[in-house]
Each structure stands twice: as structure tokens, then as C-alpha cells.
Amino acid sequence: MDDYKFKQVDFDNPSFLFVLEDRLKNLIGEPILYKPYFSTFGLKGDESVLDFGCGGGVGSRCLSKFLNGQGHLTCVDVSSFWIEKAAERLKKHPSVECKSGDIRELDIPEATFDVISILHVIHDIAPAERQSIVNALSRKLKANGALFISEPVKKSHGMPVEEIRTLLSNASLKEIEFKETKSEYMGKHQKSV
Numbered sequence: 721m722d723d724y725k726f727k728q729v730d731f732d733n734p735s736f737l738f739v740l741e742d743r744l745k746n747l748i749g750e751p752i753l754y755k756p757y758f759s760t761f762g763l764k765g766d767e768s769v770l771d772f773g774c775g776g777g778v779g780s781r782c783l784s785k786f787l788n789g790q791g792h793l794t795c796v797d798v799s800s801f802w803i804e805k806a807a808e809r810l811k812k813h814p815s816v817e818c819k820s821g822d823i824r825e826l827d828i829p830e831a832t833f834d835v836i837s838i839l840h841v842i843h844d845i846a847p848a849e850r851q852s853i854v855n856a857l858s859r860k861l862k863a864n865g866a867l868f869i870s871e872p873v874k875k876s877h878g879m880p881v882e883e884i885r886t887l888l889s890n891a892s893l894k895e896i897e898f899k900e901t902k903s904e905y906m907g908k909h910q911k912s913v
Contacts, residue, residue, distance in 0.1 A: 723875050726847055731799035742805070745778045754782035757839070757906075761868055766790035767834035772823065772857060773797055773841030777806025783837060784813045791815060794833070796823055824856040831862045838869040842887070843879040850887055858891035861911045867893055870906045881905045 734742075745753065758779075763769070765788035774780045774795035784793045793816045797803045803820040810816045819826055836857055845853055861867060869888070872878030881900060888895065888909050898907035 724879055729844055732801045742776045749778050750782045754779045758783050758786055768792045768832060770833045770836045771795045772836055772838045774806050775802045777809040779839055780806055781809055784816050787815060798822060823853060828860055830859045832860050834862055834865050836861055836867040840872060843871055851890060854887045854891045858893055858911060863911055863913045865911045867909045870904060872903060873905050874903050
């Protein structure tokens with residue numbers, strides 16, 4: 721794990737390239753990236769879903785389309801810059817709310833969500849903070865709820881698979897299924913009862 725170098729990113733003051741990447745994802749991300757990934761969740765449509773680290777809401781907009789009138793999506797991001805973009809993109813979706821702040825401090829009751837989605841977020845959290853944040857996420861998940869996670873695992877940009885598994889296991893989340901490539905880990909974890 722020592723080969724992995726954490727790089728702090730200032731998400732409230734994103735670089736030009738980061739903003740450009742968001743714009744490109746807004747144009748072509750849904751059919752190429754988001755829809756294929758979210759379709760693996762097996763959502764019925766009536767779930768309460770948390771999109772943790774939603775960024776500018778491009779993926780959240782796609783995820784909201786998997787929910788019907790009975791479902792609800794909560795988008796959370798620590799960056800006020802990105803949550804404002806997400807709120808703007810999602811303003812026409814009545815069953816979606818956006819919250820800015822630290823998941824450990826937000827006024828979200830425990831056992832609220834059927835599903836939590838984490839898409840390329842944990843590796844951007846300071847290593848010393850990761851476990852307490854994953855613990856907080858686990859507390860927000862209902863009994864038998866599912867947490868879907870996709871993280872980069874390259875040494876140049878990512879985190880080790882063993883660390884991902886340890887963080888989730890320590891938070892009483894059991895790995896149900898997973899897929900690993902040289903560059904990414906994708907897993908479904910279930911909250912232990």
C-alpha cells in the first residue's frame with residue numbers, strides 16, 4: 721500500500737481540465753459510463769438511494785432515471801461548487817435532493833437508504849478519514865441494504881483493492897459480488913444484520 725500516493729484535490733476550486741471532464745461526461749457519459757454501471761444495481765424503482773460523492777450530478781441524473789415516483793435519490797458531495805452544479809442539473813427531478821457537507825455531519829437519519837452508490841470517491845478522501853466515512857455510510861444503510869462501489873486501483877490514481885475491502889468489511893459490509901480489472905474494482909456489498 722506504500723506505493724499508493726494520496727493527492728489532495730481541491731474540489732471547490734476545480735482545475736480547467738476537471739471542469740472540462742465534467743462537461744464531456746455531461747455530453748456523452750450517460751450511455752457510455754453511467755447507464756451500463758447503474759443497470760447492474762437491479763433497482764426496482766421504489767428504493768431510497770444515496771449517491772455519495774455525486775460531483776456535478778451527471779451520474780446522479782442518470783441514476784434518477786432508474787427510479788419511479790416511489791423512489792427517492794439523495795445526492796451528497798462535500799464540494800459546494802459541485803453540489804450547486806448537481807442541483808442545477810437535477811432541478812427538474814422532483815424526487816431528488818442535493819446536500820452539501822460531510823456525511824458524518826449531515827442531518828440524515830441512520831438506516832435511511834436501501835442502496836448507496838459510490839463511484840470513484842473513496843480514493844479522493846484522505847486515508848486517515850476513509851474508515852470513519854465508510855462507517856458513517858454503513859450506518860445510513862438499511863439492514864440488508866446494498867452498497868455499490870467502483871474505485872480506481874492504479875498506483876498512479878487510486879487505492880489498493882485490499883484497502884477497499886478492509887474499509888467495507890470493518891464497517892460491517894459483506895462483499896456479495898465483485899469484478900476486478902487492472903485499473904478498477906467494482907463491488908456489491910450488503911449490510912450485515
